Amino acid sequence: MHYFLCLLLLMVGLFGALTQKNLIKIILSVAIIEHAVNTFLIMVGYRHDGTAPIVDRAQVAGSSFASGAVDPLPQAMVLTAIVISLGVLALMVAVAMRLYHTYGTYDITEIRKLRG
Amino acid sequence: MINLLTLVLIFMIIGAIISIWTTDLLSAIIAVGAVGFGSSVVFLLLRAPDVALAPVVVEVLMLVILIRATVGRDVHTIGSAREIFGLSVAAVLVLLLLAFAVHAIGGLPEFGEPVMARVADAPASYYLENGLSQTGSANIVTAVLLDFRGYDTLGEATVLFGAILGAMTLLRRKSRTDKPRQE
Amino acid sequence: MKETSTIVKTISRCVVGFIFLYGLYIVCYGHLTPGGGFTGGVILASAFVLEMLAWGKEEALKSLPFRLAKPFDSAGALAFLVLGLLGLLLGGDFFVNVIQKAYPGKPFSLFNAGIIPLCNIAIAIKVCASLFLVILVLSVLRVAAGGGTEDDLTTQEEE
Amino acid sequence: MRKISMFVVLYVVWCLLVFPYDRTTGQWDTQSLLVGLVAALVVVVLFGNALPDRSCFLLAPRRWFWALVYIPFFAYYCLKANLEVAYLVLHPDMPIRPGIVKVRTSLRTRVAITALANSITLTPGTLTVDADEDGTLYVHWIDVKFAEDDEATREIVSRFEGHLRRIFE
DSSP states (O other): OHHHHHHHHHHHHHHHHHHOOBHHHHHHHHHHHHHHHHHHHHHHTOOTTOBOSBOOSSSOOSHHHHTTBOOHHHHHHHHHHHHHHHHHHHHHHHHHHHHHHHHSOOBHHHHHHHHO | OHHHHHHHHHHHHHHHHHHHHOSBHHHHHHHHHHHHHHHHHHHHHTTOHHHHHHHHHHHHHHHHHHHHHHTTSSOSBOOOOOOHHHHHHHHHHHHHHHHHHHHHHTTSOOTTOOGGGTSTTOHHHHHHHHHHHHHOOSBHHHHIIIIITHHHHHHHHHHHHHHHHHHHHHHSSSOTTSOOOOO | OOOOOHHHHHHHHHHHHHHHHHHHHHHHTTTTSSOOHHHHHHHHHHHHHHHHHHHOHHHHHHHSOHHHHHHHHHHHHHHHHHHHHHHHHHTSSTTOOHHHHHSOOOTTSSSOSTHHHHHHHHHHHHHHHHHHHHHHHHHHHHHHHHSSOOOHHHHHHHO | OHHHHHHHHHHHHHHHHHOOEETTTTEEOHHHHHHHHHHHHHHHHHHGGGOOTTGGGGGOHHHHHHHHHHHHHHHHHHHHHHHHHHHHHHSTTOOOBOEEEEEEOOOOSHHHHHHHHHHHHHSTTEEEEEEOTTSEEEEEESBOSOOSHHHHHHHHTHHHHHHHHHHHO
């Protein structure tokens, strides 16, 4: 059920990226896809009634902690992915603004026409 | 708690649909911001406080960057989407992918059972058991990020460096070979 | 362009220091509590961005000048690489936590976990500087798109 | 002087964040205290010039006293305005006259004007739209009783002004 909702979010973003004509809207669709994938990865590592993968001062790390905590590996990867997505978003916006500077529009069909 | 998670996910989907649907660019950006904050809440519900902190601040900067790109230009409203043919092709493609994906998640373990519980010597269980004693870091996510998998983080820093460098080069000003600026 | 109102200016002045302090806390305690270099770096950058949005580019550049931000960006990435190479030189493998192996600290204390806090700080510097630079450059192009090529960044850089 | 007071405030906030006292062992965490000094110093060096003007009021105990007095005073007016707005909402005719009035204040420093504007905003029914540095506030009022500037000033601003002057000026 939760996996399915996540996939639905991904598909909404994909549909937007395929059908939108405006560059900013396409960037936003890519951002939605990123959110969907991040959420999905965290979900895969979730454990029912698990604890956060941070050792508490009271409890000692050991098998009891290891069998009760959620998976830390996807979390670390997602943390990396989030920051990369911010950098990539900045790059995409930079390209879009440069295109606007040159062609005076964000519309990709117009840009294609103007290039000739 | 599960119901709350479902609700937040549905909220995210609604936000995504609005941001695709609307013809106003600013509201589309704000809707995507809502999706990001929703994902932060989802991370918190899934016991990932480390990751939940990041989208909040990242989303704020994302909004600033995107609004910078739109405000002050005459592009507040945009035309309709593409013609019928492209729309239908995209819809068919997306539905096909959805079918494949639904088939694929049938092979995954049930929600709430991590993969590491099935595999005998999964790296994740090793990190959880020995993270504190080997690295001294109580936060296992940080231990994985910076000690067990330092390579990944180095690559991430490189990617970020390259992306920022590219953005700065693109936006610097007109290239130096252009016509000289007129005083 | 219209100036931001007095309320926004005053409140941002009061708050910006606390945001920066919170970012430092997130960075320094990344190995004990949720947080870490990336998150903390973004919070640090958002402090500068808030100052820039409320008070204009010039004020923010007074706090972190452009020609200081660029070296910080490179220095953060380089420091992270050097910490990895340190493991290669002293421990035999890339990213070996040499300090933790030589001087294991007390668990749950701040000076602990060897190179992890240092890596956090390096990454935080890098992320903060680069995000601040991006938003600065974006805002500058916005001015330039309107009329003429106004580029006080390049002039400042060539000083 | 300003920077020293800022340093002290930041250090106190840092100590509240990390809470460097271990209750089980009864020991103080000296490492955290040390790093806190460095962190507060970094913030003061970076943002020391970005302080609000005349923030040394933090050191005068008399101003702290008036600030404490201001809390119940403000709570009283807030409650009163809440009841008034609730009456307006529940009234079948909804007798509201929304509009924006221009009011003047004699407060001069930026901090005081900001505090006044935020007090007005927090009070239900009135909302500060914009504030100029010369003491002109534009207030959106859900039920404009007096369209004239002077009477609106007396109604909205005067009740807070005296207290805020004692606190901030």
